[in-house]
Amino acid sequence: MRSKTSYEYPLRICSAPIVRENLRRFWPAPLVGAFLYLAAGPFMLLLAEDGMRQNHLRTFLMNFHPVFACMLVVSPLIAAILPFRHMHSKGASAVMRALPVTKGTMFGSDYLSGLILAFAPIFLVALGTLPFLEPGFAHFAACPADVNLYFDPAWYPDFSDLILWLADSVVTVLFVFSVAVFAGVIAGNTAMHLLLAGLLNCIAGIIFAVTFGIVNRFFYGFSPDVGAGMESFLHPLAFLMTYGGSVNMAFPGKLDALILVVYAATAIIVSVGACILCRAVKAERAGDPVVFRGAAYIVTFLVTFVGMSAGGFLFCDMLEESQVGVAPGGVWPPGAVPVNFYVGAFLGAAISLLLTTMVLRRTFKVFNARTLKDFGCFALVAAVFLTLATTDVTGFERRIPDAREIKSATAELISVNVFPYQWNFVQTVLLTDREDIAALTALHRDILDKADAYGVARTEPYASDRDAQLDADSFPFPTNDFYIQYEKIGGFGLRRSYTVEASYPLTVGADAFGRFAETRAYKQSLSLANMAGYENLTELTLCHIESQFGPVLSQSGISDKNGMIEFAKCLDADFETLDFDDMKGDNQALMTFLIEYRAPKAETDESMRGGVSQVRATRFGQAIAPNPVSNDPDARLTLLYSITDKYERSVAWLKERGYYDGMIKATAELVREAEAEAQIYG
Amino acid sequence: MIDIRKLHKSFDGVPALNNFEMKVRGGSIYGLVGTNGAGKTTVLQLIGGILKADDGKVLVDGRPVYENAAVKEKLAFVPDDLSFFSPYTLRDAGRFFSELYRDWDGKLFDAIIEQFQLDRKRRLSKFSKGMRKQAVFALALARTPACLILDEPIDGLDPSARKTVWKYIVDAVADRGMTTLISSHNLREMEGFCDSIGVIHRGRMILEGDLHALTTGMHKLQVSFGQSGARPEGAYDALHVMHMETGGSVDSLIVQNDEAALERFRKEKKPLICDRLPLTLEELFLCALGGENDEIKDVL
Structure with missing residues (x-):
C-alpha cells in the first residue's frame, strides 16, 4: 500500500x-x-x-x-x-x-x-x-x-x-x-x-x-x-x-x-x-x-565581538611584556592603563566587521554609510560591555564584607615563605572565629591598600615561559598568592585572589599578615594534626633542602610510630606558641624533617586534608604538590617541616630520646655536602 | 480553478507584483506571457505554493495554496531551474514521487519515458537540457495533477519533443479536465494551444481573457491608396486604430471595429488595396503593451 x-x-x-x-x-x-x-x-x-x-x-x-x-x-x-x-x-x-x-x-x-x-x-x-x-x-x-x-x-x-x-x-x-x-x-x-x-x-x-x-x-x-x-x-x-x-x-x-x-x-x-x-x-x-536580516546583524555582531576580543588580547600579549612587564596571559597590575587592549580591540573589531560584512553582502564595496552605522551600533554595545568588564563600576575590587557578616572564611596561602613548612606551596586556613576572621579581613584590606606598590601579575611565575625560573636559584618564588573566600551569614559568598610580591608578608604587610598568622585558626589549620593527621604518619626523616638536587635525606629520623606521634604533637604545641617573628622565613632553621604520611582517601573532605585542592595541585605540578586524595591505600604524601630553636618542647623531646645530637650532626653533614656540591656544580 | 486577487509581492523592497489579479478556468490551457522580469515566474511560484504573498490571495479551487499540503497534492509544478533533479536517475525520482503522490500513474510515466526514449538508469545530470526537461515533464504529468504549472517548459526542446509535450497536455486536458498554466516566450506556439491568455507587464496583468474573445473585433488590415503620399487626410478617422506601421505605400493597421465599420471604411475611402490578414498573438501582445518599444520587440 x-x-x-x-x-x-x-x-x-x-x-x-x-x-x-x-x-x-x-x-x-x-x-x-x-x-x-x-x-x-x-x-x-x-x-x-x-x-x-x-x-x-x-x-x-x-x-x-x-x-x-x-x-x-x-x-x-x-x-x-x-x-x-x-x-x-x-x-x-x-x-x-x-x-x-x-x-x-x-x-x-x-x-x-x-x-x-x-x-x-x-x-x-x-x-x-x-x-x-x-x-x-x-x-x-x-x-x-x-x-x-x-x-x-x-x-x-x-x-x-x-x-x-x-x-x-x-x-x-x-x-x-x-x-x-x-x-x-x-x-x-x-x-x-x-x-x-x-x-x-x-x-x-x-x-x-x-x-x-x-x-x-x-x-x-x-x-x-x-x-x-x-x-x-x-x-x-x-x-x-x-x-x-x-x-x-x-x-x-x-x-x-x-x-x-x-x-x-x-x-x-x-x-x-x-x-x-x-x-x-x-x-x-x-x-x-x-x-534573515536580523540574523545577519547578530552574526556580524558575534563575529565582531570575537574579533574585538581576539585583537585586544593579541595586542596585550604582543606589547604588554615590553611595556608594563606583564607576562603574556598575565593579569594587569593595578593602575596599569590597558591602552594596548583598546587599540587591539578597535582594530580587531573593525577588521572582523568589515570581513563579515563583505561575506554577508557578497561584495567588497562595504565602505559606506551603512557599514559605518553598523560599526557605530557595535561600538556602542562594545563600549558598554568593555566599561562593565574593565571598569570597577560596582566596587568589586574594594568590596570586603564586615567580619560580623561572615559565617566562615577560607584563606589559601601559596608559596608564602614562613615557617614551619618548606616548599609547601598551598596552605589552607579555615576560619570560623569572629576575631580570626577580622584578622583575615584586615589582611585583605591591607593587600588592597598596598596593591599599587606590591600587586603583581598573578600568573607570572607560573606562566609557561617562566618555567626556567622554577629552579633552585629562584626559591623562594618572587610572588605569593592569596586566595580568600568568605561565606556570609544568610547570603552569597565572596571569593578573591591576589598575587603580591614575595616580600610583602615579611615587610610592608608584616603587621597585617603577622596578625593573621598568629590567629588560632592559622595555627590549627597548619598543625600536623590537621595537615597530615597523627595516625597517618608513616615516616619522619631528617633532610636538607638547600641542595641543588632537591631535598637530600639523611639516615637519621624517627621510625617508631608512637615516637613519631609524640614528636608531632610536640611540634604542634611549639608551633602554637610561635609569634610571627619566630615564623619569618629568614630565621635560621635548626633542622628540617621530611614527614611522610598516608594520603587521605578520596571520600575524605579534601579541604581539611593537606589543604590542596585538586585544581590547585595541577597548577604547581604533581612532583611538588601531589594529588592529596587517593584510593590507593599505599599512596604517600610528604611535607617538609623546619624547626628553629624556638621549638623548645620538640628540641627537649629529641634530647630526651637521644635523637638531638645525632640529628644536629647529621644536619651539619648534609650542609657540608650541599656546599661541596655547590662548589663542584656551581 | 485558480483565482488570484489583489496580490502583492516584493523582493527586498522591490515590488515584483502589484495589485495582481488573474483567473484561470478549470480544464483550460492558460498561457502567461510577458517580458523578461515581468513577474511570470513569481506568479507561477505563488500558485505552486513556493512563495508566500505579501498581501492578497492565491486560491486554487477556492483554497489557499501556501502551506496547504492537500492543495499542493493536486498541483504539479515544473520549474525553470531543474538543478534539484541532477543527482537523481529517472527511476529514483519516479520512486520518490510515486511514494509521495497518491495519484501517481506509473504506466503513464513509463509511456512518456518510452516516447521520449529516455534512459531511466542514467543520472539527470548526464542528460542534455532538453532531455532533462522531458524527464521532469514526465515526472510532473505522471502525478496526474489537477493543475499542471509549467515555467517555460518548451524552450530548448526540439520540434518533435514539443509536439509530444503538447500532445500529452492536450490529452490530459481532454481526458480528465486538467488545468494547465504555462509561461513561455514562444507566442506562436502558445497561440496554437492556449484557450486563455494573460499578458503580464511590470508586475501587473494588462490583458487577460479567452484568446478567441480577445481577437474578436480586432483585425489586421493592409491598406494602400496608391503611390506614397496619396493617402487622403483623415483616411483612418472612422477606424479605431490600435497600431499602425507604414512601409512605402502600404499601411499595416490593427484595428478594433466590427464588420460594418470596416465595410463603411472600404466604401467611403475607396482604398486601392484593403486586405484582411489573420491577427497573431504576437500582434495582439504588441497591441496590449501599447507600443513598439525595444523591450517588447525583444519578446516578439
Missing part, C-alpha cells in the same frame, strides 16, 4: 517518503563514518594484544581516541548539512516547497533523517564493541568515585560502560547536530551553514572565555576559580574534554544523568527554535548568505 502524504495528517511531524528518500540519497555518509569508527575501534581491538585491549577499550569508551573524538563533531555536522541542503539552493528549494508537505513536516523529515545519519555509526560501533566487553552491568552499581578508577588495571569495561559511552556520545551528537541544524535554517548557502554551525557551537564558550579573560585581566582580586569547571557546562564536547572524556565518569551519582538531560533538553529547545524559524524562511532567500 502506498504511503500517505502529510495532508491527511495536518499535524504530522515528518513524511516517511522524504525520510526514506534522504536515507537513500545520503547513506554513504554514515557508511564512511561507521567504517572509520569500526576501523579505529573494534578492528584495532581485534589486532591488539590481550594486555593492550583493555587500554584500547578505555580509550574508545572515554572518547579519547582521535577518530572517536572527531566523529562527535564531524558526523553530526555532515548529518545536519546533507538533508537540509535543499534549503540553500533556489532550484531545489522551489521543488521541495512544491511537494505536498508543510514546511514543518519537511523540517521534521529532514531532522529525523539527519539524526539517523548521525546516530547510525555510533550504534554500529557499539554493536561491534560488544564482543570485547565483559558481560554484565557491574559498573552501574559500582559507579567510580573519581576519574582515576578508569586507569585501574583491575577494572575491565563491561556493558554498562558501553551504555554510558552511548549516552555521552548520543547526547553530544544530538547537541552538535541540533545547533548545526539551527545554523542551517539561518544560513542561505552550504558554506555559510558550515561556518555558522561552527560559530554557534563555539559561541557560548567563546563569549564565556572572552568575558572571563577580560574580567580576569582587569579586575584585581578576581578569582579564576569562580569559572573553574564552568567552561565545561557550555558545550558537551568541552565537558568531555575537561572531565577526562566521559560525562558520566566525571560526576558519579545523580548529577551525571542531570547534565545529560540538560544537554539533551537544550538540544531539543534549539531544535524547536530551528523548526519555528524554518517555517518563517522565505524561499526567495535561498542562496543568500543568511536568510
Whole structure:
C-alpha cells in the first residue's frame, strides 16, 4: 500500500517518503563514518594484544581516541548539512516547497533523517564493541568515585560502560547536530551553514572565555576559580574534554544523568527554535548568505565581538611584556592603563566587521554609510560591555564584607615563605572565629591598600615561559598568592585572589599578615594534626633542602610510630606558641624533617586534608604538590617541616630520646655536602 | 480553478507584483506571457505554493495554496531551474514521487519515458537540457495533477519533443479536465494551444481573457491608396486604430471595429488595396503593451 502524504495528517511531524528518500540519497555518509569508527575501534581491538585491549577499550569508551573524538563533531555536522541542503539552493528549494508537505513536516523529515545519519555509526560501533566487553552491568552499581578508577588495571569495561559511552556520545551528537541544524535554517548557502554551525557551537564558550579573560585581566582580586569547571557546562564536547572524556565518569551519582538531560533538553529547545524559524524562511532567500536580516546583524555582531576580543588580547600579549612587564596571559597590575587592549580591540573589531560584512553582502564595496552605522551600533554595545568588564563600576575590587557578616572564611596561602613548612606551596586556613576572621579581613584590606606598590601579575611565575625560573636559584618564588573566600551569614559568598610580591608578608604587610598568622585558626589549620593527621604518619626523616638536587635525606629520623606521634604533637604545641617573628622565613632553621604520611582517601573532605585542592595541585605540578586524595591505600604524601630553636618542647623531646645530637650532626653533614656540591656544580 | 486577487509581492523592497489579479478556468490551457522580469515566474511560484504573498490571495479551487499540503497534492509544478533533479536517475525520482503522490500513474510515466526514449538508469545530470526537461515533464504529468504549472517548459526542446509535450497536455486536458498554466516566450506556439491568455507587464496583468474573445473585433488590415503620399487626410478617422506601421505605400493597421465599420471604411475611402490578414498573438501582445518599444520587440 502506498504511503500517505502529510495532508491527511495536518499535524504530522515528518513524511516517511522524504525520510526514506534522504536515507537513500545520503547513506554513504554514515557508511564512511561507521567504517572509520569500526576501523579505529573494534578492528584495532581485534589486532591488539590481550594486555593492550583493555587500554584500547578505555580509550574508545572515554572518547579519547582521535577518530572517536572527531566523529562527535564531524558526523553530526555532515548529518545536519546533507538533508537540509535543499534549503540553500533556489532550484531545489522551489521543488521541495512544491511537494505536498508543510514546511514543518519537511523540517521534521529532514531532522529525523539527519539524526539517523548521525546516530547510525555510533550504534554500529557499539554493536561491534560488544564482543570485547565483559558481560554484565557491574559498573552501574559500582559507579567510580573519581576519574582515576578508569586507569585501574583491575577494572575491565563491561556493558554498562558501553551504555554510558552511548549516552555521552548520543547526547553530544544530538547537541552538535541540533545547533548545526539551527545554523542551517539561518544560513542561505552550504558554506555559510558550515561556518555558522561552527560559530554557534563555539559561541557560548567563546563569549564565556572572552568575558572571563577580560574580567580576569582587569579586575584585581578576581578569582579564576569562580569559572573553574564552568567552561565545561557550555558545550558537551568541552565537558568531555575537561572531565577526562566521559560525562558520566566525571560526576558519579545523580548529577551525571542531570547534565545529560540538560544537554539533551537544550538540544531539543534549539531544535524547536530551528523548526519555528524554518517555517518563517522565505524561499526567495535561498542562496543568500543568511536568510534573515536580523540574523545577519547578530552574526556580524558575534563575529565582531570575537574579533574585538581576539585583537585586544593579541595586542596585550604582543606589547604588554615590553611595556608594563606583564607576562603574556598575565593579569594587569593595578593602575596599569590597558591602552594596548583598546587599540587591539578597535582594530580587531573593525577588521572582523568589515570581513563579515563583505561575506554577508557578497561584495567588497562595504565602505559606506551603512557599514559605518553598523560599526557605530557595535561600538556602542562594545563600549558598554568593555566599561562593565574593565571598569570597577560596582566596587568589586574594594568590596570586603564586615567580619560580623561572615559565617566562615577560607584563606589559601601559596608559596608564602614562613615557617614551619618548606616548599609547601598551598596552605589552607579555615576560619570560623569572629576575631580570626577580622584578622583575615584586615589582611585583605591591607593587600588592597598596598596593591599599587606590591600587586603583581598573578600568573607570572607560573606562566609557561617562566618555567626556567622554577629552579633552585629562584626559591623562594618572587610572588605569593592569596586566595580568600568568605561565606556570609544568610547570603552569597565572596571569593578573591591576589598575587603580591614575595616580600610583602615579611615587610610592608608584616603587621597585617603577622596578625593573621598568629590567629588560632592559622595555627590549627597548619598543625600536623590537621595537615597530615597523627595516625597517618608513616615516616619522619631528617633532610636538607638547600641542595641543588632537591631535598637530600639523611639516615637519621624517627621510625617508631608512637615516637613519631609524640614528636608531632610536640611540634604542634611549639608551633602554637610561635609569634610571627619566630615564623619569618629568614630565621635560621635548626633542622628540617621530611614527614611522610598516608594520603587521605578520596571520600575524605579534601579541604581539611593537606589543604590542596585538586585544581590547585595541577597548577604547581604533581612532583611538588601531589594529588592529596587517593584510593590507593599505599599512596604517600610528604611535607617538609623546619624547626628553629624556638621549638623548645620538640628540641627537649629529641634530647630526651637521644635523637638531638645525632640529628644536629647529621644536619651539619648534609650542609657540608650541599656546599661541596655547590662548589663542584656551581 | 485558480483565482488570484489583489496580490502583492516584493523582493527586498522591490515590488515584483502589484495589485495582481488573474483567473484561470478549470480544464483550460492558460498561457502567461510577458517580458523578461515581468513577474511570470513569481506568479507561477505563488500558485505552486513556493512563495508566500505579501498581501492578497492565491486560491486554487477556492483554497489557499501556501502551506496547504492537500492543495499542493493536486498541483504539479515544473520549474525553470531543474538543478534539484541532477543527482537523481529517472527511476529514483519516479520512486520518490510515486511514494509521495497518491495519484501517481506509473504506466503513464513509463509511456512518456518510452516516447521520449529516455534512459531511466542514467543520472539527470548526464542528460542534455532538453532531455532533462522531458524527464521532469514526465515526472510532473505522471502525478496526474489537477493543475499542471509549467515555467517555460518548451524552450530548448526540439520540434518533435514539443509536439509530444503538447500532445500529452492536450490529452490530459481532454481526458480528465486538467488545468494547465504555462509561461513561455514562444507566442506562436502558445497561440496554437492556449484557450486563455494573460499578458503580464511590470508586475501587473494588462490583458487577460479567452484568446478567441480577445481577437474578436480586432483585425489586421493592409491598406494602400496608391503611390506614397496619396493617402487622403483623415483616411483612418472612422477606424479605431490600435497600431499602425507604414512601409512605402502600404499601411499595416490593427484595428478594433466590427464588420460594418470596416465595410463603411472600404466604401467611403475607396482604398486601392484593403486586405484582411489573420491577427497573431504576437500582434495582439504588441497591441496590449501599447507600443513598439525595444523591450517588447525583444519578446516578439
